[in-house]
Amino acid sequence: MQRLPTPPGEWHDRADDSGEPPYTAAATVSAQGIVTGWSEGARRLVGYEPPQVVGRPAAHLLADALGESVPGRDRWSGSVAVRHQNGSRLRLRLLANRRTHAGQAGEWLVVCAVAGRPSRPAAETPGEWMFTQSPCGLALFDADLRLVRANAAMERALGFTETEMRGLCLPEIAPHPTSEEAHSRMRLAFETGEAQYLQADVRPATASGLQQTQLTSLAPMKDPDGRVRSVCLAAHHRAQALPARQHTVLLKEADTRIGTTSDIARTAHELADASVPPLADFAVVDLFDGPGSGAEMPPAPPAGGVTLRRTAVQSVLDGCPESVVATGETTAYPALSPVARCLARGRGALYTTADLAVARWAGEDPQAARIRQVGTHSLMVVPMRSSDNTVGVALFGRHRSPEPFTPQDLWLAEQLTARAAAGIYGARRHVREHTTTMTLQRSLLPQTLPDQAALEIASRYLPAGSRAGVGGDWFDVIPLSGARVALVVGDVVGHGIRASATMGLLRTAVRTLADVDLPPDELLTHLDDLVIRLSSDAAVTGGAAETAGGVGTTCLYAVYDPVSRRCILARAGHPPPAVVTPGGAVYLLDVPAGPPLGLGGLPFETIETELPEGSLLALYTDGLLEVRDRDIDEALDKMFAAIAQPAQTPESACDRVLAALLGHRPDDDVALLIARTRALAPDRVAAWDLACDPADVARARRLATDKLADWGLGDAVFVAELMVSELVTNAIRYGRPPVQLRLIHENNTLICEVSDSSSTTPHMRRARIFDEGGRGLLLVGQLARRWGTRHSLVGKTVWAEQSLSGEPSMASAVASLL
Known part of the structure; x- marks a missing residue:
């Protein structure tokens, strides 16, 4: 028959009878009484293999009913009769602890020491x-x-x-x-x-x-x-004093416990928690302003009374009776109080409650009186300073420990408060920088979208919710000549003020380049050169080229023409846009993926596609798709499903996309631009080919006058005739055939365009008194709301926009020329 180990209840009498080394038998039991774990020691002791026990009620192992009840207790020990696998009984002494493990709350760890239990020495000696x-x-x-x-x-x-x-x-x-x-x-x-x-x-x-x-x-x-x-x-x-080694251990521990977040109130609480009870019986942390504030702190507070805000209190006594001021409330320290004096001097000090300064303070301040009432006998006042700025004060006291504070304790308190002050000062600086960056970012983004008829547009911008701060995501809508509209979305690398400033530079550059009607690929090439120059300047001045110059910045530039319903796009390392057709089909436009800006030497390519009227075009930054706990394919599917649903307006489409993809503040900035395409009716556009003959100018004026009459724009005929006459005359005189005149009636705007195959750009100049020419473009500039030139592969187009509301009179135009 198998020899059983000696029951643990008798091991203190026969420690070595078994002849085997000591080991521990352990089992885990769920709150429902089911065995969930069975160690090798338990198998050796009771004989059951794990599959015979795990998953079964623990009560089946007992030879007798458990006499003690343990509900509501976290620890238990006692002697229990257990049934061995061979049928015999074992009397075991068990020790059990309730614990939370692997998500199973209330699980019990049951252990039993087996064999080799040493006996106590019986000698009664002074030792x-x-x-x-x-x-x-x-x-x-x-x-x-x-x-x-x-x-x-x-x-x-x-x-x-x-x-x-x-x-x-x-x-x-x-x-x-x-x-x-x-x-x-x-x-x-x-x-x-x-x-x-x-x-x-x-x-x-x-x-x-x-x-x-x-x-x-x-x-x-x-x-x-x-x-x-x-x-x-x-x-x-x-009661014994903290040795130097314990100071070192406490400081090392404080490095991991104080300043773990950018939350000011939490850092103050971490300082108080780290100090009580290892260093003091109570600690109070008062700051110059409330948690979350980004206000600048003076290098040293002025002499006199000071008002601080109680931010954290900790005590070995329940309810922190040492403080009469609740957390979050302000407290005023008199000018001659130890706190005000230490703040003015900028260094800490030790006091006893018998000191005259403390006694005088107690007579003026209920806070000091309460400190004395609870039996405090020793005090430390330590200003909280970082980078030559004072952020607050920490007050430490002892009333349960009999030893007074020592200079070594003051040194330790100064080290702890310095760590907390650095965290608080850094958090305040982060708040200031975040506020400044947000203000700069919002001022650089479009405040309102421009009035144009080609697209119905909605936009959203969400700053990052992470500690990294606001990034450089941006978007813009730029009206172009010929009723066209440019859409642009970009993402500058990095976060903070530098990224926002770089974003502002790039947005301004894009607007400038768009004003000269550069094609998307050429515009991105110029933008790439700008980023390279910015990076070079940053490297020369010692800045980080990757963040200062924006190397790695991405951009998507698209131009939509409501006359032809065609869209031309190019991108520099940016995610491609999504399109939803009126029929509900959703797809990504296959725009050639150019390199991110700032690399140089690599070309950008364009794609031209026709968009049916009523299509949705979605431009976005990668922060929309790069969401934690979700891969890119899943995010794309969610976006497609959201924008494919019928939407009355792009505004509702934006809201639906953000709700589907962002259940919380994003880790990175998100810029979203959704546009619904419109088409200009064919009867709102008129085009004529003209002969390269000065005699044909009169025909051009007549054609324009007749078309304006058809459109019911009789009041605009006089100014339109002047602009048509000047632009056509210049094209015939200085350009090359073929020459074409086109009129576009867009809402309250009349657009006059004259094209020819010459690449020469006209320039405005002021004619002298006796000059016979040179007044044409100056007159056009005075009569038109805006005018300009755009180039194409086969020539140029000179255009002028005439406002159909509030049109200037000829008299005022002529007077301005004189």
């Missing part, structure tokens, strides 16, 4: 008295890091008796990440023979593991030959 009666928690662990001894203080801290814990490792007694770290440090102490230190304190019986507030030492215990036999864990008493 034994010191061990058992020490106010510090002491525990001794053997070579396998299993508990051998624990004094009364350690029993109170861990919540179990020595008998219940003997033979178990610390993580098995108190499952907790800090226990795991202490276990690793014990192993290191055993292997190296050097003491280890942990910034941790043993928690009370209601908590699990170790609390990171006090110094815990792990010392190797050596025999006379110098060999390490065991490790002693000592949780030092709260």
Whole structure:
């Protein structure tokens, strides 16, 4: 018959009878009483293989009903009769901890120490008295890091008796990440023979593991030959002074605990939490203005009384009775108070409540009176300074600890507050920069979309919600000659003011280049040259070329003509636009993917496509599709589904796209431009071929006059005749055939265009008194709302737009020429 291990309840009498090394049997049980884990030690002890136990009720393993009830408790220990796999009974002493693991709240970890349980030495010596009666928690662990001894203080801290814990490792007694770290440090102490230190304190019986507030030492215990036999864990008493090593540990820990976010209030709370209770019994953090403010702080506050805002309070006492001011409220410090004096001097100071300055302060300020009422005997006042700016003050006090603050404590407090001040100052600077960038960004983006008839347009811009800040995404709508409209969307690399400024430069450049009617590919080529020059200037001045010059910036430029319903597009590393036909078909336009701006030497290509009237054209930046937890194909499918739904206006289409793709503030900027195409009716356009003969100017005037009469524009005939006469005369005199006249009636605008095959550009000049010519273009410029020249592959077109509302009189035009 198989020999069973000795029941743990008897191991303290027969520790070595089994002849096998000690091990731990462990199992996990869900809140519903189902076995979810079964260790190799449990298999050795009880005989069941994991598939025989896991997934079954734990009660099936019991030989007798469980006498104790554990609902509502987090820890339990006791003796239980268990049925072995061969049918025999085992009396086991178990220890159980409730924990949350792998998302299973309320799971129990049940452990049992098996074999080799060491016995306690029985000798009563002064050394034994010191061990058992020490106010510090002491525990001794053997070579396998299993508990051998624990004094009364350690029993109170861990919540179990020595008998219940003997033979178990610390993580098995108190499952907790800090226990795991202490276990690793014990192993290191055993292997190296050097003491280890942990910034941790043993928690009370209601908590699990170790609390990171006090110094815990792990010392190797050596025999006379110098060999390490065991490790002693000592949780030092709260009353003893912080040694230099503990200062170092606390500062190292503060680096990871203070200033973890750009939230000002949270940083203040982190400072208070890191200081109480390791350094002080209570801490108060007051700042010069409220959390989230980006106001500039003076290098040093002026002498006199100061008003601060209470931002964080922490205390070892429930309810923080030391503070009479609630968090978020303001508090005023008198001119002669220790706080005002330390702020004026810019350095910290130590005080006792018996000092005259504190007594006088208590008579003037209820806050100081309350501090004295709770029994505070020692105070530290430390200004919070960073980059020669004072952001606030921290006040530390002791009333439960009998030791007064020392200069070493003041040095430690100054180090902690300096870390917090740096985080707060950086957060305020981030708020200021974010506000400035947002203001600059919004001022550089179009405030209103221009009035034009070719497209019905809606736009959206969403700044990034991440800490990186506002980026350089932008869009624009630019009316062109001949009733055409240019749409542009771009994305400047980087974030912050520099990216916004670069965006403004590029948007201005695009508008300037669009005014001379450059084709999309040529416009992107000029824009590429500009980015290269900006990058070169940044490199010369020591700036970062990638961010200052905008290398890697993307851009999409499209020109739509409502007369021909054709759209010409080119892109520089930008995502292609999406099109929705009136029939509901959705697709991406196959625009050749040019390189991002700033690389140079690579050409850009255009594509020309015809868009049926009523089509939707969607231009966007990559922030719309690059959403966390979603790949690009899924994002495209969602966008297609959103814009394919029937929409009454582009405005509703924009809202639907953003709702489908962005459930939260985007990680990157998002610019979205959706346009519905319109077509100019054929009867609103008239074109005639003219002979290259001065005699044909009269025919051109007559044709224009007749067409305006057909359109019911009799009031515009006089000015239109003058413009047609001047433009046609110039084309015949200085240009080359063929010559063509075209009139376009677009809402309240009459457009006159004269084309010829010459590439010579006309220039306006002021004629002298006795000159016989030179007044034609000057007259056109005075009569037209705007005029210009655009070039094509076979020549040029000179155009002029005449407003049909508020048209100037001939008298005023002539008077302006004189």
